[in-house]
Amino acid sequence: MPDKKKEPKSSTKESRDPGYLVICWNDPVNFMEYVTHVFQAVFGWPKEKAKKHMLQVHEQGKSLLIKETFEKAEHYVHQLQSYRLHATLEREDT
Amino acid sequence: MRFIRRKQSESADDTFIFQLSKRDRNLLLSILGLFPVTEANSHRLSKTARPENKANQELLVEAMEEQRRDHAKKIERLIKNQAQCFHETDRFLQLALNGEQIEWLLQALNDVRVGSWMQLGCPEMEEARQAVLAEESAAHYTAMELSGYFQTALLEAFRADTLS
Numbered sequence: 213m214p215d216k217k218k219e220p221k222s223s224t225k226e227s228r229d230p231g232y233l234v235i236c237w238n239d240p241v242n243f244m245e246y247v248t249h250v251f252q253a254v255f256g257w258p259k260e261k262a263k264k265h266m267l268q269v270h271e272q273g274k275s276l277l278i279k280e281t282f283e284k285a286e287h288y289v290h291q292l293q294s295y296r297l298h299a300t301l302e303r304e305d306t
Numbered sequence: 307m308r309f310i311r312r313k314q315s316e317s318a319d320d321t322f323i324f325q326l327s328k329r330d331r332n333l334l335l336s337i338l339g340l341f342p343v344t345e346a347n348s349h350r351l352s353k354t355a356r357p358e359n360k361a362n363q364e365l366l367v368e369a370m371e372e373q374r375r376d377h378a379k380k381i382e383r384l385i386k387n388q389a390q391c392f393h394e395t396d397r398f399l400q401l402a403l404n405g406e407q408i409e410w411l412l413q414a415l416n417d418v419r420v421g422s423w424m425q426l427g428c429p430e431m432e433e434a435r436q437a438v439l440a441e442e443s444a445a446h447y448t449a450m451e452l453s454g455y456f457q458t459a460l461l462e463a464f465r466a467d468t469l470s
Contacts (some may be wrong), residue, residue, distance in 0.1 A: 265363075
């Protein structure tokens with residue numbers, strides 16, 4: 213499992229701004245079961261919640277997974293991309 | 307390859323036991339031998355080009371490069387120590403993995419799957435199936451499908467709750 217203890221520490225004013233979105237985008241190559249598993253592993257979510265977001269990705273093309281500070285959102289994007297999911301970090305106002 | 311049981315332990319991590327044929331083992335090691343297939347600089351932190359993203363984009367690429375090096379070492383060890391990792395039983399081989407080992411194997415296999423798909427030009431799956439007919443793309447299609455086969459077998463461990 214990914215090391216969930218290594219969450220970053222917030223320091224600057226900007227890094228405390230919880231306006232960063234972690235979005236997962238659909239692709240035809242990742243298995244639905246795999247995506248569900250990755251959401252559980254990275255966020256520690258129960259299976260039902262992970263599956264709900266996986267289905268959003270599959271049916272709507274994307275899912276907003278979490279809204280966080282820049283550093284935490286960046287940490288999650290690193291984790292998701294280490295599993296080769298198409299996940300990005302976007303500013304809420306873009 | 308199939309998941310057969312989970313062994314619970316009070317003193318260490320639970321162990322997940324998989325059963326496979328020698329042919330499966332050879333295919334698994336061959337597929338892992340392709341790692342890495344994706345390029346570290348293919349990762350994108352964001353779809354928007356904001357100034358704060360530039361340095362952090364470099365950090366993402368560095369993190370993915372580090373992960374590649376780490377996984378490549380683990381794969382090398384697995385290939386080198388295959389006699390110890392795959393235990394022979396009467397008719398099959400057994401592979402015992404803990405949760406952490408399953409996670410890095412899933413990541414490495416998905417790198418091969420996604421990377422092979424990218425080399426096919428990121429097609430829809432129906433279109434990708436046509437690739438098997440073309441000599442230049444059949445290898446990418448085969449790698450994509452085989453890595454998917456092993457990923458599915460590994461994920462069975464989390465689906466089932468068979469304890470021994």
